Amino acid sequence: MVASLIQLTDKLLPAMRSRGWGRIITSTSSGVIAPIPGLALSNALRMSLLGWSKTLAAEVAADGVTVNVMVPGRIATDRVGSWMLSRRNGNIPLRKRSRRRVV
Structure with a gap:
């Protein structure tokens, strides 16, 4: 790597x-x-x-x-998707999570 x-x-x-x-x-x-x-x-x-x-x-x-x-921070993937859904977006300036296609 x-x-x-x-x-x-x-x-x-x-x-x-x-x-x-x-x-x-x-x-x-x-x-x-x-x-x-x-x-x-x-x-x-x-x-x-x-x-x-x-x-x-x-x-x-x-x-x-x-x-x-x-x-990059946490990205909404199948691996972390359910965990992310259960968390608030309060510590993210845009108040939303990024997606794979954006990164």
Whole structure:
């Protein structure tokens, strides 16, 4: 999961730096904010992605390359659908949950 991203970035980054412009955007989960029980390996890999992204962002910013990590919250899927329906939307600024097609 992480190794292939780093390998791909290593191949593309030199061209981004030479142009003085580039965007690297990765997506992880809310497990980087609050680890998800039962997903220890996934939580660890996602945290490593976050750490790598933050480090890379600091290293390439002067070359005009930005590195960002998207951290979507809970998405209405079959896995969490019933749990989400039972929860309030009060802590979400838009007062509604996102759907897979939106993300």
